Amino acid sequence: MNAITSKTKKITALAAGLTLLLTGCAGEPNANTDGGDAELADASLTVGSKEFVESILLGQITAVALENAGASIEDKTGITGSATVREALQTGEIDMYWDYTGTGWVNILGNTTEEVPEDLYAAVAEADAENSIAWLEPAPFENTYAIAVPEDFAEENNIATISDAVTFIQENPDQGSICAASEFINRDDGLPGLQEAYGFEFSEVVELDLNLVYAQIGKECFFGEVTSTDARNLANDLTVLEDDLSFFLEYQGAMTLRQETLDEYPAIANIMAPISEALTADVITELNGQVDLEGQRPKDVAEKWLESEGFLE
Missing domain, CATH: 3.40.190.10 (Periplasmic binding protein-like II)
Structure with a gap:
């Protein structure tokens, strides 16, 4: 298997701005x-x-x-x-x-x-x-971890499950990149365990702030880490792949x-x-x-x- 390569995207201004929006006056008493x-x-x-x-x-x-x-x-x-x-x-x-x-x-x-x-x-x-x-x-x-791809990409390549994705990536390594956050990349119940369970490796791992991943699936990378209750899956027309080996925990x-x-x-x-x-x-x-x-x-x-x-x- 090819070794995973990882490149970090530092988009600090956007991340900082979003953090301020989300937390409001975090740290101050209500x-x-x-x-x-x-x-x-x-x-x-x-x-x-x-x-x-x-x-x-x-x-x-x-x-x-x-x-x-x-x-x-x-x-x-x-x-x-x-x-x-x-x-x-x-x-x-x-x-x-x-x-x-x-x-x-x-x-x-x-x-x-x-x-x-x-x-x-x-x-x-x-x-x-x-x-x-x-x-x-x-x-x-x-709210489980999941892997998602753009809907049109899934339809064009008949990808509905993670096993389908594995087959596709092995046949098309140039389209095997995944966008993911640092925590998912390093957790045993995240990317390392997923790749071990399914017996493959993504050809490239693009590390982003989690809040930026959704919009970059299909742009910066072909696959992405998402979570199942995130409304951005629908808003960004993403197909959440079935975890057919039931790797991800409850x-x-x-x-x-x-x-x-x-x-x-x-x-x-x-x-x-x-x-x-x-x-x-x-x-x-x-x-x-x-x-x-x-x-x-x-x-x-x-x-x-x-x-x-x-x-x-």
Whole structure:
């Protein structure tokens, strides 16, 4: 096999601008709305998130909901990288953030993708409890990694599955490039594991900020890393390839927080349970689209949705 070649695209100005749009006033305390039943009137809590839209949006939903219950909230959404935000949780820099079961199983707990328990959420929650981290009940959406190509490219070359893509790349190595973010390129449950499971290598790896990948599929590269609940798949006319060998893990979203925080403020679980239950795949994809496609601020989208669902008083 050819060795993977990787070239880094530094588009810092665009990435920085998008980060400012997504995080708004990240790092500054939100103004208290004096709403709700003041279940958390004595609580001062810091809400974090990873840097991509869905994670920031989930962080903002959490912040608005807990603030509505009387808590004083500091916004630290938009932290770059799974390892960084997890460390922030463990060290007390933040009190909570949303993560995914697949990330918990592989990246946090150090397991492999070869032996995955049937109830992944239960296994992750039980194991991470030993680290004094609680996983609240997951939302009914799964945001898995996926590989996508332009719709017309898929149709012209009869590519519907990742196995189809492997055959195509082996026959057309000059069209075997993939755009992907640094984390996916280096994660065992990302590109390295995918290539090992399917027995191939992309001929070129183009490293981009994740927020720039979608628009570059079919331009900068033929294939791209995407996630399943991202509205930009539809907006950019992308075909998400079937993972016919079922390599990618289940990535069910759930809020994580230190057990000591939950013990001190058990109302957090009660407040978040119905909100989490309402976050179906269709709902989170629609909310993602309001940010990604319409340019709305995550906090505004969060407030509007919570209010429309009757979660704010």
